[in-house]
Amino acid sequence: MRYLPKSDAERRAILDELGLASINELFASIPEACRLGRPLAVPGPLSEKEIIDYFRARAAENAAGYTSFLGAGVYNHFRSVVADALLQRGEFLTSYTPYQAEISQGTLQAIFEFQTLMCQLTGQEVANASMYDGSTAAAEAAMMTVRLTGRRRLVISRALNPEYRQVVDTYASDLGLEVVETGFDAKTGQTDLAAAQAATDDTTAAVIVQSPNFLGALEPVAQFAEAAHGRGALLVVAIAEAVSLGAVRAPAEADIVAMEAQSLGLAPSFGGPFAGVIATREKFVRQMPGRLAGQATDGEGRRGFVLTLATREQHIRREKATSNICTNQALCALAVTMHLALLGKEGLREMAAQNLAKARYAVAECEKLPGVRRAFSAPFFNEVTLEFPRAVRLINHELERERIIGPLPLGPFFPEQTKRGLLCLTEMHSRQDVERLVAATRRALESLGVGAREAVSSPAER
């Protein structure tokens, strides 16, 4: 086997040194009744070429060659080959968590840079070295507010990504926390501020909103902060599309930002691995979960970096840890650091501006279609909820024939919204992609009986 660096003769020689007659004697401490006693019934072994062939065949069974307009927490942005080439250096790829600072300075300095970048992006004072993903970051942020306030009630916007909401629910239910969902405004698509305010009481640990929210609407973060702080609660802002921060003001009023950094240099990869981020105020750092790199000096006064404030973590506190999280997503965070280094200040600003422009162009073109209009009035970044005259599911079925994956149907998440879909545009979409989408949608609508001249009811009349 090519991964095993021993010949049978070498194995034999080692067994002789150990005074063993056969390799099975190494397993003598396992009682006979516990042993398998037969070969594993699994496929393989495969050579390198066969492995590549196998996965190429699987890749061909997916959506390669389709143009997709999906976002909803996973975004397709340009990634330079430079970052990936660097990322595949064995010194990064095959190193362990940097507990031994003297021989892990590469990883540690990069984490320190990552933490700095995340603070700059989010307008917060401290950021950790990454969490699993945006959804778990949101759940960890919620639990952090419970520790900080000693309160046990969470007010969560219904416009938080539904899968994030489910993750928060999972963790909250085990801790016996009260979760209150607060709705969004039917006109603006923003979380209903008055309702959120009413739901926030003296037992509320946190108000949790996402911006841009799941429906694409930017939330008035400062107003939610005021509402939460008025009752002694904290504001958690989730961010699923981090590229927005190249154009959208940082949520500096938030007490905790729970962010998904996937769109900053990580492939969609069917949903993972990504990198979550928790950023917060300096005074909350001791209740923040996850690893942290900090600056330190050696005996000769040289600057270096170490993992620090480790007493928050499970291997020291054991049952009293702030979280049981052990790994972070170091390699993903490193990829994000490399990507942002390349993109830089101007690149991120330009990428964000292009996303804004493409989304607005697509909306304008789509609104030329019969009965298609924006569902909500709030400002949006690169994602927008569109209202169609037919069920989005049916329209998408037609689009798939033309190798287009259309807007995400909202029906499965919001049963009252089957005719609405979430359309996402990034700098990766060309003008032609938008034109193809519009033309194909026009044909789809026609085949579903919606003609150009048909009078279509507006959302307000429905």
Place this chain on the structure above:
Amino acid sequence: MAPTNSPVARNVSLGERLLFEKSAPGKRGMELPPLDVPSVDVAHALGAENARDGVDGFPEVSEIEVIRHFTRLSTWNYAIDLGMYPLGSCTMKYNPRVNEFVARLEGLATEHPLQPAELSQGCLRILRTLELFLLEVTGMDAITLQPCAGAQGEYAGIAMIRAYLASRGNPRKKVLVPDSAHGTNPATAVTAGYEVRNIRSDSTGRIDIGHLAECVDEDVAALMVTNPNTLGIFERDIAEAAELLHARGALLYMDGANMNALAGVARPGDFGVDVMHMNLHKTFSTPHGGGGPGAGPVAVEKRLEPFLPTPVLVEKPDGRLGWDRNRPKSIGRLRAFYGNFGVLVRALAYALAYGPGMVEATRDAVLNANYIRKKLEGVYDLPYEQPCMHEVVFSDARQKKHGVNTMDIAKRLIDYGFHPYTTAFPLIVPGALMIEPTESESREELDRFVEAMRSIAAEAAENPELVKSAPHSARIGRLDEVGAARKPVLRWKPQ
């Protein structure tokens, strides 16, 4: 000013500064194609109150500077690709390169998790094939690949136990954890709402089965056990422990961190385990990447299947795969989407490379650990004399007489070109040296390591100061962790 902050140093890589310190306005490392639709004014599009004019302090560097920056940083890391990485309990084995290649394929890396299932059959088939592979290796009945890492897998496993017991009327109050356990175990039990009770190890390093019997009562939900345990010793009485628990309505949870000692030899499902997680970044070779990403699948016995995290991958009568989201008894969702797919692809590539031959990797891992044990026995103190499996735990008892402790020896290993072993764990061995060579080491590399360890033992006796002040050859000396923790500096700020 400290020498590392100076642009001039003895060696270029010594002086590599922070990205932010290399930045100059107007430089960039990436350009986008020109905009092919009408441009918009950001403040106009978003409202002036929402708009931002770029991110203050963001770096501005060119492409070659980025390449040099990260290449220089990389040279400051130790890595498996450089040599043996004997970290006990971490299983630092070879990470095959073909795994990296296939995870990046167009049609896999590019796929969106919310695209229709009909257009995701390739991704789903990969997940299903891995599920079946892991079920056969563990002997369990059902599985979820959703957990992002071992710790989250543990959490899912304990949450499932809780949900199962609650469905039978009483979730119970306590989780038992042996004193040799990984720190994640008690942390997990508490996160899932349980009190933790420690179980003693006996003089052979195994769970004290008598103490266990005393502790199992109607309040106990489960025992969390690592097998082989963190001393590298197989829990011989595991089946008996399972019976003890089952008789009182409690369950047996296995931490599969050490599954690489069992794959192809013994299956937890065959010795009474009800729930277990695995660390694919250990047994299944996915890269540690400086601390993640990992993946922590959880496999369960049949009666726990309804409680798996949602959604669950199902095969339809026509052979197509899809997600079952209608899971009323499920513990819920652990993360958005389906898990660390890219990591799962790598794990399957590894699994397929071995196939049934995975048992050879297991054998070599155990062979290597026993070889090191034999070669260092008599040089370092062996607190438990039972034969070991994939890892061996020594103590620094002999070297302590010269004032040298396990951490000093570990740091001295750096000077010999090795990564340190795991120090000060498991907690039941004072001054532990926990060594796990994995199957990936040739005899030559093992002999180099043994020689280094023998040489350090001699130094500890003859010149303890040399060992205590190690490392001497690293890029940087021992860092002041106390100062770093007292006055944390966690980000760069402009002067």
Place this chain on the structure above:
Amino acid sequence: MYPANYKYSQEHEWVTLEGQTATIGITDYAQHSLGDVVFVELPKLGAKFSAGQTIGTVESVKAVSEIYSPVSLEVTEVNTALANTPEKINQDPHGAAWLVKGRATNPGELAKLMDAKAYEAYVAEKEKEAGA
């Protein structure tokens, strides 16, 4: 080493009473076994504790140690200077690095604690165990 006018708990806290006011700190043995202290977490003013309850934590780089109140008390003052100078706990654990002052609500509890001599013997025993 250990002031004669203090009383000591098995968890290595000291307490001294002036009138109704109890002053609490950790002992030299405690700071020594913990190592360099990097952070102290102290209770809020007005908080009430009964004897044996956790009133805060002391952290070194790699360990966290809980502080148990040796007597029942209502907190009237905490040593805020320690937030910026936790190293004082290593330098002067029995003096400047006191942790908490409060009104002793059941002063009779002091009688159950060790005096300096008994504590010294207790610590000597601990050190023997650790050395063995």
